[in-house]
Amino acid sequence: MNRFFLLLFLFLQTLVAFSQTTIKGKVTDATTGDPIPFASVLLLGTTTGMNTDFEGNYELKTSSQVDSIQVSYLGYLTQTKALSKEPLQTLNFQLRPSDFELEAFVFEAGENPAFEIIRRAVDRKKDFDKRNLDAYETKNYTKIEIDIDEVSDKFTQRKSVQKVTAILDSIQQLKDDEGEKILPIFFSETVSKFYFRNDPVLKKEIVEKSKVTGVGITDGSTTSQITGSVFQEYNFYKNWLSILNKEFVSPIADGWKTFYDYDLMDSVLVGKDSCYMLQVYPRQEEDLAFAGTIWINKETYALKQVDLTIPKTANLNFIERIKIQQELEPISSGHLIPSKSRVQIKIAQVTKNTAGLLAKFYTATDSVVLTDPKPTSFFNNAVELKPDFGNATDEFWQKSRIDPLTQEELAVLQMVDTLKKIPVVRFYSEGLKFFASGFLPVGKVDLGPWTEFGNYNNVEGLRGGFGLRTNYKFSKKWLLQGYGAYGFKDERFKYSIFATRILDRKRWTTVQLKTFKEIDQVGLEMESLAGNSVFLAASRFGTLRRPFISTGNQLNFQREFFKGFLFTGGLRKSEFDPLFDFYFLDKKSREYRSSFETMEARFGLRYGRDEIIIINDNERVSLGPDTWPIVEVNFTKGLRWLGGDMSYEKFSFYVYQRLKMGLLGVSRYEFDAGKIFGEVPYPILKNHLGNGTLFYTTAAFNTMNFNEFASDQYMSLRYRHFFEGFLLNRIPLMRKLKWRAVANANILFGSVRNENILNVPGVDPEGNTLESFGRLDPNRPYVELGYGVENIFKFFRVDFFHRMTYLDVPDAKPFVVKVSAQIIL
Incomplete structure (x- = not known):
């Protein structure tokens, strides 16, 4: 009899297992291909649902008979897909952005309930702001991608552009039919250590390994110094955040009520923490303020997550969107360190006949160490490269990445490597560098500056000149530079020659x-x-x-x-x-x-x-x-x-x-x-x-x-x-x-x-x-x-x-x- 009940129990368990359905997938932005964290995933007709993680992934299990799944998120069009009867299904969603409009909220008698939550979060800022630590160290992984997007028809019809697209047609597209094509021009990965000291306030980043590929990039040493985490730090516990040399007010700034309205949307579980989910709105559409969602821990009133965007209506030029997503984790002292940050900066087309630009930054913190402050002499150089920073195996990068590269990112690498070898692309990229820096690299020397090539004035008449300088390929210890010029009216030679050791x-x-x-x-x-x-x-x-x-x-x-x-x-x-x-x-x-x-x-x-x-x-x-x-x-x-x-x-x-x-x-x-x-x-x-x-x-x-x-x-x-x-x-x-x-x-x-x-x-x-x-x-x-x-x-x-x-x-x-x-x- 005991054996009978045991067999019956195992049979019933097997039926339950076979009747359970697992649905998983990834939610991404259809225009950029980037993950959408914190999106709501719901099995229609049930109470089963969850939010996507920071990488946009979700996984749901249900034994109920459901026929569709829905994904929604503020600022995007809601999307629904049908489910099959397979026990394991993978459904990816590409959400398209919707026009974000500020809504008017009417509150009945009494104060907006979100205000008290924000007030308490502001009162406790000093308990969580990492700037109040005496010293700390973090190990960071950073990747940056820059793409050309919103390519106009007239732009693609140019002969020079057609030569490029003809070569790239054989390369895997970055997105499926629901996405939009982009043309990547830069990709970098950096592993670094960041050091902070409070008194005096000093920062330093040591780049341990860096891999840079991009159109027009010749020497990785210069670029590697600005692709680390020190230039991608966004601390919402500051009253003002500096982005692109502009000052944006934080949703939990001391003067929050002057700039923002809030709406308490829900009480949700984020990981193991119960959090308030608040919608954030600028009071003045043109202010340099954020719109989006923040999650605040119910118990401690610490920031848990942010998903914020600078609206199109903000008083900015050429910037169509700035989006910051961040996940914060407490360390042993209770202070908060961003464990993952993702930033998107979308630069619009200057004219209808040009293309736009999309820059994407991702930073993950692997470890945080509280330590005694290092001596001030340690911070002499704000950014330092290790001697072998450019030498790393594929195995090293696979171990160092917090998350593996996606298929889209692997396609980006392939495309950038191909692009920078195309003659017409090299011609234009070197031309832009020549105009911006004044010098044109030719082997071990740079020709220029172009401002010395010609001029006209009342003393010299027509003035012609020519100059050059050595570059790092010639020597990293010697810099030789000079130019000569001649005025056809005053008939005088002019020159400047110098040698630097x-x-x-x-x-x-x-x-x-x-x-x-x-x-x-x-x-x-x-x-x-x-x-x-x-x-x-x-x-x-x-x-x-x-x-x-x-x-x-x-x-x-x-x-x-x-x-x-x-x-x-x-x-x-x-x-x-x-x-x-x-x-x-x-x-x-x-x-x-x-x-x-x-x-x-x-x-x-x-x-x-x-x-x-x-x-x-x-x-x-x-x-x-x-x-x-x-x-x-x-x-x-x-x-x-x-x-x-x-x-x-x-x-x-x-x-x-x-x-x-x-x-x-x-x-x-x-x-x-x-x-x-x-x-x-x-x-x-x-x-x-x-x-x-x-x-x-x-x-x-x-x-x-x-x-x-x-x-x-x-x-x-x-x-x-x-x-x-x-x-x-x-x-x-x-x-x-x-x-x-x-x-x-x-x-x-x-x-x-x-x-x-x-x-x-x-x-x-x-x-x-x-x-x-x-x-x-x-x-x-x-x-x-x-x-x-x-x-x-x-x-x-x-x-x-x-x-x-x-x-x-x-x-x-x-x-x-x-x-x-x-x-x-």
Whole structure:
């Protein structure tokens, strides 16, 4: 009898097993092919359902007789599919985005129940914000994919594009018929260790392994420094998140009620945690705020998951969508670390005849270690590559990936490898790099910069030139660069040649020898504009103002002693040969002269506490600071005993900072002060840069004429504020235009001491006035105030400036209008 019941029990269990159905699959975005996490999957007619995981996967088991399954998620069209009678079924869903519209919610008496949840989450931010940890380390895996999408018909009909598509037709398509075709151009994978220290706040990433493939990518070392996790960090416990150099307000910011509305949608189980599911809506459609869903732990009020999007209505240019999905996990201290993050940035077509761009970033954290803070010297380089970062086997990548590459991603790799070998693609990619960087790589040398190839002005007439430099293929210790030019009107050769020896790449240390002969302009010296080749070329076009021939030799040295602290020093011998009427009173002979020689010893210190520096092949490149200012101190000593015609000292102090003002926008200020000791001709004085053109520039005083003022002691503050959409977004008829208000305030104190008054260009040897020349009153500042509107038709900006002082100076302009074109987000 016992055996009978045992057999009966096993038989019934077998029937149950055979009657149970398992349905699994993956839910993805039909336009991008990316997983959709947290989507709702429901067997219709039952209560059986679940949410997809971070990779978009689901698996349901049921013994009920059901005939269809439904997938839904906010911002996407709901999709239903029929089920078969098979015991194991795989059904993948590709959801298409729907137009997201903000709904109006009406609450009855009492406060919105979501407000109390948000209030408690904000009150407990300090308990979960990882920035409050003394120090921690994480091991991260990051992958980046960049695709061309939304390819227009006219774009595909171009002969160059047809050559590419003809070759790619044989490659596996990235999506099935429910998706849309994309053209991948870049793919990277990076394994790195990230280090954080709280006091002082310092960050560092060591890239252990990196694999980069992309159209136009020649050397992976530079690209690998910016493909790690440090550039893909999104912390919603900050009040403001910086994305694409714009400031977006967090849904749990301290001032949340100013920016957001919320709706309590449901109470759901996420893993083992019971969570509130809240819908988030911007109060103002044009604000830089998120829309989407957040999950908050019921017990702790910690963020569990976020799925947020910047709506199309936000005051942004060219950006069709920014989407951030994140999964957070508590560590032993209770603080939260994002375990997985996925970011999509979709750049729209600039015109109907062009293509769009889609960038996808994925970061997974494998392990988190709480540790004692590392010494500050450890953080000298914000990003560091291990010597063998580019050497890794396929087995290493298979073990390092938190999730294996999908079939779509494998197809992306194949397509990118094929694309970069196509001649027409290489031609266009190298052409774009040539235009952007100024140099065209040809083997071990780079030709350029292209700005030196040709120009025209009233002194040189037609100017032709040619230049080149060595690259990392030639040497990683030597950089040789030079150019030559010839003016067909003045019949003079000009040149600049220098050799740089890189002594230490970790603590950036170089020594450089340089020789030159070039046309310069007083107040627009080539040396001060060396970092802006386009502006330098533009300043040499047309009519040159107070031009002179500068000939000389230079020795430069620089070393970074610790993170952000750079020392520079050197010697410079140069000759000033004016090409305009110029005289000065020689201090020694007390006679008037027109040309002179200088011998200078120079020393400088530069400190940027949180400035991010990368090494671009054989150059040190700054990606700018985050919060702290950049400070520079420079000292120059003019040496008569080493061949100079005069002895003098110059001291200068400079501070630049970008200020995040939250709701009010972003400000930038530059403070510049200096003093020159000794009797010197006015080209050695501080010639304050004016702007006599129609075009706006941040480098000049825009109501000041060229060479209007010079000083031997000065102090200036230049302040610019960008309201973003703060003011104009609140005006009903203006908000649709997406115009943005800007403001300027420039103040200058300066003076010329008695010993240098006679050395200004307004006096010739006979005492006759050659031209008007103003001198600043030390008790009366030069002040100009400006206001304007940017983002007009997405590209144009108009500024209105009022000159508030020195209106009695000849040719003074009390009011000017400046225009400019810019590409901004």
